[in-house]
Amino acid sequence: MNKKQLQSEQTRKRIADAARHLFVQKGYKATSIEDITDATGSSKGNIYYHFKSKEGLFLYLLDEWDRDWIAKWQEKEHLYTSITEKMYGFAEQMVREDLNHPLTKAADEFFVGGDKTCEVEDRLAEMVESHLAFNRGLIQQGIDSGEFKPGAAEGLAVVLEALVIGLSQVSRRISLEQALDTYRLAIEVFLYGIAGRPET
Amino acid sequence: MNKKQLQSEQTRKRIADAARHLFVQKGYKATSIEDITDATGSSKGNIYYHFKSKEGLFLYLLDEWDRDWIAKWQEKEHLYTSITEKMYGFAEQMVREDLNHPLTKAADEFFVGGDKTCEVEDRLAEMVESHLAFNRGLIQQGIDSGEFKPGAAEGLAVVLEALVIGLSQVSRRISLEQALDTYRLAIEVFLYGIAGRPET
DNA sequence: TAATATACTGAACGAAAGTTCAGGATTCAA
DNA sequence: TTGAATCCTGAACTTTCGTTCAGTATATTA
Numbered sequence: 001m002n003k004k005q006l007q008s009e010q011t012r013k014r015i016a017d018a019a020r021h022l023f024v025q026k027g028y029k030a031t032s033i034e035d036i037t038d039a040t041g042s043s044k045g046n047i048y049y050h051f052k053s054k055e056g057l058f059l060y061l062l063d064e065w066d067r068d069w070i071a072k073w074q075e076k077e078h079l080y081t082s083i084t085e086k087m088y089g090f091a092e093q094m095v096r097e098d099l100n101h102p103l104t105k106a107a108d109e110f111f112v113g114g115d116k117t118c119e120v121e122d123r124l125a126e127m128v129e130s131h132l133a134f135n136r137g138l139i140q141q142g143i144d145s146g147e148f149k150p151g152a153a154e155g156l157a158v159v160l161e162a163l164v165i166g167l168s169q170v171s172r173r174i175s176l177e178q179a180l181d182t183y184r185l186a187i188e189v190f191l192y193g194i195a196g197r198p199e200t
Numbered sequence: 201m202n203k204k205q206l207q208s209e210q211t212r213k214r215i216a217d218a219a220r221h222l223f224v225q226k227g228y229k230a231t232s233i234e235d236i237t238d239a240t241g242s243s244k245g246n247i248y249y250h251f252k253s254k255e256g257l258f259l260y261l262l263d264e265w266d267r268d269w270i271a272k273w274q275e276k277e278h279l280y281t282s283i284t285e286k287m288y289g290f291a292e293q294m295v296r297e298d299l300n301h302p303l304t305k306a307a308d309e310f311f312v313g314g315d316k317t318c319e320v321e322d323r324l325a326e327m328v329e330s331h332l333a334f335n336r337g338l339i340q341q342g343i344d345s346g347e348f349k350p351g352a353a354e355g356l357a358v359v360l361e362a363l364v365i366g367l368s369q370v371s372r373r374i375s376l377e378q379a380l381d382t383y384r385l386a387i388e389v390f391l392y393g394i395a396g397r398p399e400t
Numbered sequence: 401t402a403a404t405a406t407a408c409t410g411a412a413c414g415a416a417a418g419t420t421c422a423g424g425a426t427t428c429a430a
Numbered sequence: 431t432t433g434a435a436t437c438c439t440g441a442a443c444t445t446t447c448g449t450t451c452a453g454t455a456t457a458t459t460a
Binding site for chain 3: 002003004007032033034044045048053054
């Protein structure tokens with residue numbers, strides 16, 4: 001690889017990292033291009049050389065995060081011997097990865113804000129659906145294996161998604177250790193809730 | 201009351217109602233003063249005649265909501281004969297009131313955004329604490345009455361808060377009926393989760 | 401009815417933020 | 431070495447948005 005290409009890739013990464021950090025910390029609208037230049041040392045123009053726009057930069061981060069998350073999950077998934085264990089693994093990966101998730105806080109601004117591009121809108125709808133599908137799959141696996149009581153997998157997937165979204169918001173201002181505890185407790189409650197719930 | 205005072209109060213209410221609706225729907229930053237004038241028909245200046253600033257308007261809505269919520273809760277609280285029932289009542293009031301809650305979506309922008317006034321910061325910290333205290337109280341009541349297993353009331357209060365926050369976000373794009381179902385299912389899971397959880 | 405207070409208007413201001421662009425610096429290829 | 435491609439700069443432009451203010455209309459009061 002060229003020296004030029006290498007340097008280009010490095011600054012691209014530097015910008016992406018700084019942007020992700022800022023989006024996570026401050027949200028999408030609240031972080032300005034100038035915030036990113038301040039954090040990276042490079043100029044405004046340089047950001048627009050590497051990325052189409054602010055929105056494009058955010059979209060890039062979303063894709064990047066998505067790929068990483070799936071990859072990390074697939075690495076570990078087969079190690080778990082029960083679905084219950086898998087759920088705790090899911091929670092652990094959530095707290096370790098999603099607390100730095102650019103979507104977590106920033107996506108909500110997009111969802112509701114009126115000035116979103118079609119591209120972003122589609123991308124986000126896609127991500128929500130894939131989250132719900134993931135949850136649904138997990139719960140269904142537990143039902144099939146006999147660990148969870150059958151029924152209402154669809155509704156429970158939504159409840160689990162709500163729990164995860166809420167946890168990531170609540171956890172934003174506490175330590176990683178506390179966050180892990182809270183997540184574990186939440187999953188514990190969720191699992192016992194599923195188990196104890198009367199069949200429908 | 202004067203005709204003038206009456207009219208003044210009416211427009212004040214009209215502005216507040218429109219603003220609340222918009223803040224809920226679009227978030228704080230995303231709704232402009234012009235959005236509000238468009239929705240009310242009155243002018244920009246008129247908003248600043250009735251309210252100190254955009255932030256002041258938001259703060260006014262927070263206070264108003266807080267008072268209403270507590271009042272409505274206290275009206276119903278004594279009607280419930282068990283804490284379990286109370287929890288479902290809590291969920292129902294949540295979905296009926298909080299889905300229109302100006303804080304739900306807008307507060308998060310304040311929490312993290314760097315440009316918040318001390319006044320707002322204090323007000324929000326206060327509200328979070330009172331929420332947690334409310335949850336803690338509810339859970340403790342259940343423990344004291346023997347309905348819930350003892351232990352970890354503090355942690356469970358946080359989990360419940362997370363659940364509620366997540367639910368209100370997830371529910372923003374579905375019908376009231378579906379939201380009610382989801383909330384009920386969530387509370388059911390939470391209650392069975394508490395009940396089935398091993399004592400700590 | 402005249403004077404005052406209250407309710408309201410809308411153009412204009414200024415700050416903030418996303419985006420562009422002409423041009424400079426550095427590296428690559430011939 | 432020289433021309434071209436690539437990487438980068440930062441000032442300037444544009445738009446958006448909160449806020450202000452001089453002025454108008456309506457109601458109250460004396």
